[in-house]
Amino acid sequence: MRTYHQLTDRDGSGLAEQIGAQRRRVAERLAGVSRIVAVMSGKGGVGKSYVTANLGRALARSGKAVGVLDADLNGPTIPALLGDADARRTTHENPAPAVGLDGVTYISMGQFLEGGAPLAFTGPATESFVWRGAMEASVVRELLGDVEWGKLDVLLLDLPPGMQRYVELCDLLGTPPAVLTVTIPTPESRDAVRRAMRSAADRGSALLGIVENMVGGELKGSAADELAAEFAVPVLARIPWHPSSSEWDRLGRQISDARHTTHDARP
Amino acid sequence: MKFLCVECDQQMAFAERQLPGDGTLAATFKCPKCGRVVAMLTNPMETQLVSSLGVEIGGRTVPGEPFEMIREHVATGGRADGQTGSPTWSSDAQERLSRVPTFVRGMVKRIYADYARERGIAEITPAIMDTARAELGLEGM
Numbered sequence: 001m002r003t004y005h006q007l008t009d010r011d012g013s014g015l016a017e018q019i020g021a022q023r024r025r026v027a028e029r030l031a032g033v034s035r036i037v038a039v040m041s042g043k044g045g046v047g048k049s050y051v052t053a054n055l056g057r058a059l060a061r062s063g064k065a066v067g068v069l070d071a072d073l074n075g076p077t078i079p080a081l082l083g084d085a086d087a088r089r090t091t092h093e094n095p096a097p098a099v100g101l102d103g104v105t106y107i108s109m110g111q112f113l114e115g116g117a118p119l120a121f122t123g124p125a126t127e128s129f130v131w132r133g134a135m136e137a138s139v140v141r142e143l144l145g146d147v148e149w150g151k152l153d154v155l156l157l158d159l160p161p162g163m164q165r166y167v168e169l170c171d172l173l174g175t176p177p178a179v180l181t182v183t184i185p186t187p188e189s190r191d192a193v194r195r196a197m198r199s200a201a202d203r204g205s206a207l208l209g210i211v212e213n214m215v216g217g218e219l220k221g222s223a224a225d226e227l228a229a230e231f232a233v234p235v236l237a238r239i240p241w242h243p244s245s246s247e248w249d250r251l252g253r254q255i256s257d258a259r260h261t262t263h264d265a266r267p
Numbered sequence: 268m269k270f271l272c273v274e275c276d277q278q279m280a281f282a283e284r285q286l287p288g289d290g291t292l293a294a295t296f297k298c299p300k301c302g303r304v305v306a307m308l309t310n311p312m313e314t315q316l317v318s319s320l321g322v323e324i325g326g327r328t329v330p331g332e333p334f335e336m337i338r339e340h341v342a343t344g345g346r347a348d349g350q351t352g353s354p355t356w357s358s359d360a361q362e363r364l365s366r367v368p369t370f371v372r373g374m375v376k377r378i379y380a381d382y383a384r385e386r387g388i389a390e391i392t393p394a395i396m397d398t399a400r401a402e403l404g405l406e407g408m
Binding site: 001002004007009011012013014015017018019021022025095112113117119120121122123124126127128130131132134135138139141142146147 | 268269270271273276278279280281282290294296311312315316318319320321322323324325326327331333334335336337339340341342355356
């Protein structure tokens with residue numbers, strides 16, 4: 001009896017063709033995007049979205065066309081950070097991204113959830129863990145591939161804690177995105193972020209550097225310096241509790257100038 | 268997933284898809300050599316898993332629309348507290364909705380959901396859909 005890989009005829013189910021079409025749609029939508037940078041951490045609560053939003057604004061102020069994909073489906077905060085006056089502009093019928101502060105365009109699950117509602121899917125309640133991950137990955141695919149991003153110098157991906165979304169995005173993009181890592185000074189954060197950086201490096205992402213957030217307060221440690229030494233990457237910024245716009249502008253310039261020839265999103 | 272007619276050593280081809288309306292799915296595959304037909308039956312969880320991938324067994328009849336998964340599968344209203352939010356859909360109503368062409372399904376679903384929400388209806392059933400159609404002049408939806 002022949003085995004799976006020995007059956008090479010088209011069976012008419014159309015599944016492989018549909019998956020291929022989904023990937024092509026993402027590639028077509030991102031054809032005008034010069035660089036894709038994932039802002040990630042291994043730890044929650046370190047300020048990834050805060051860094052993403054303010055980095056996006058700084059890049060926009062320097063003349064770059066910037067988009068943000070809020071990939072944190074269950075805790076979307078980008079609309080609040082980038083200004084949500086225009087957020088409802090994005091609809092099923094109008095897949096243009098919202099336009100936030102300093103002209104940063106963005107898409108977020110927050111634009112589709114009513115009145116602070118949690119993300120919930122219709123479907124059988126029992127054993128929902130089996131399909132919920134696939135459903136979330138499909139939602140990310142739509143946010144990435146259905147939005148008319150247009151021409152962008154940089155698309156920032158605001159990732160939730162953990163590595164699940166990063167892996168999904170690697171699959172969707174076909175090429176691992178460059179990674180900007182956010183940590184806070186503490187040893188606990190260092191250890192969690194180390195795992196994330198190793199995972200990203202193993203996948204083939206270029207590690208752009210580290211942003212250390214919440215510096216100068218009661219959080220003690222030297223996570224950024226230790227991680228920078230371990231992975232041979234720069235500490236791009238140390239963000240105090242109340243940063244000025246000039247500090248974000250400096251970070252924006254460093255990201256603009258960052259050279260990484262491998263695993264960047266586009267040639 | 269592929270199907271092999273062991274007797275003919277021939278890969279079977281997709282023939283038909285059915286959605287009985289109870290959350291399950293039936294897809295039949297036919298041996299192109301001997302004509303034998305087998306049916307793959309999935310339970311609601313398995314059906315949902317296939318649906319979660321954004322694909323339809325047998326292929327799509329119309330191209331995908333923007334945010335199709337979001338509009339079809341995300342319950343956008345508050346629900347956990349049991350207060351306001353999107354009404355639920357009975358399995359019969361879901362099956363009926365699945366027969367609406369994909370490119371207008373989201374709009375049709377929203378119309379019924381808005382109708383139910385405005386009237387405090389917690390669950391949309393075929394009877395509710397009939398009433399809404401009559402009241403809103405939506406013959407054909």
